[in-house]
Amino acid sequence: MGGAGFGEDGTGSARLRWIGIACLLVTTVGWGLNWPAIKFLLREWPPLFSRGVSGLAAAAILAVIASRAGERLAVAPQLLPKLSFLAFTNVFVWMGLGTVMMQWVTVAEGALLIYSMPIWSVLLAWPLLGTRPTIRTAVALGLGIAGTSVLLGAQGFDFGSDKAWGVAVGISAAILFALGGILNRTPLPIPPLTLVAWQLGLGCLPMLLIGLVLEHDRIGPLSMQGWLLMAYMTLVPMALCYTTWFASLRYLPPTHAATGTLLVPVVGTIGAALALGEPLGLREALALALTLSGVTLALRQA
Known part of the structure; x- marks a missing residue:
């Protein structure tokens, strides 16, 4: 990929790499700050x-951007089943269950549970793809379990408590998202922004409908802060950050970009400490270090 005017001395490649890094930083900060934003919003809306609501609004925004960029929005009917499964694992499970989880756990706990996904991906690759686990896999799993145990076990853990529900939902989301990544290894012939718009739409519409049925008694008028948080969730983590995420994948190796997202739980934990007063001490730092070290090993193997 030779950039016009950059010559062949590597200057063009270096510049594109820095563009990718900048896009990745925007993505990780936007997604990281979304964790405390969700925690605030759950005080007003289920x-x-x-x-x-925010996902469907983001899907509409991305559809407009994709159309302006010259992407074709129509999708062949034969692609809809696989596209729907993508939307289920990438959006309904990842975003929906991840948000439900936040009712019962802190931001640090939720972020580490969700971002254990690469470890589950490596483990599931054994029965599904025949990729045998290695010593690195065992070490990655051990670090991930140790980090989660440090974070969740400081005050003891009651399996009958509400926090147990949060842990179960978070781990389920991570496992199902990892499963979807393995079963959907073949990319769909759909332009990137159009693909995200469709996934957000198909994944968030069931959330909205289920919410209207099961959560209607908790839906009330939003405060000004609530509207600002909804606007942030729609415009930044979903619309902007998904766009910069695809841009980072265009300019950086996928494993490097995926490893870079490990900044997300760090940003989320620090943001929650500053905005929500959640604990941020030696225990949280140790849990982050252990868990993210395990995830890094899993990503390197993947």
């Missing part, structure tokens, strides 16, 4: 309904 999880599935709020995610459904």
Whole structure:
């Protein structure tokens, strides 16, 4: 990919790499700050309904951007089943269950549970793809379990508590998202922004409908802060950050970009400490270091 006017001395490649890094930083900061934003918003609106509304609005925005960029929005009917499964794992499970989880756990706990996904991906690759686990896999899993245990076990862990529900939902989301990544390894012939718009629409519409049925008694008028948080969730983590994420994948190796997203739980934990007063001390730092070290090893193997 030779950039016009950059010559052949590597200047063009270096510049594109820095563009990719800048896009990745925007993505990780935007997604990281979304964790405390969700925690604030859950004080006013329930999880599935709020995610459904913001996701559908983001899908409409991305559809407009994709159309202006010359992408074709129509999708061949034979692609809809696989596209729907993508939307289920990438959006409904990842975003929907991830938001539901936040009712019962802190931002640090939720972020580490969700971002354990690469470890589950490596483990699931054994029965599904025949990729045998290695010593690195065992070390990655051990670090991930140790980090989660440090974070969740400081005050003891009651499996009958509400936090147990949050842990179960978070791990389920990570496992199902990892499963979807393995089963959907063949890319769909759909332009990137159009693909995200469709996934957001198909994944968030069921959230909205389920929220209207099951959460209607918790839906009330939003405060000014609530509207600002909804606007942030729609415009930044979904519309902007998905766009910069695809841009970072265009300019950086996928494993490097994926490893870079490990900044997300760090940003989320620090943001929650500053905005929500959630604990941020030696225990949280150790849990982050252990878990993210395990995830890094898993990503390197993947």
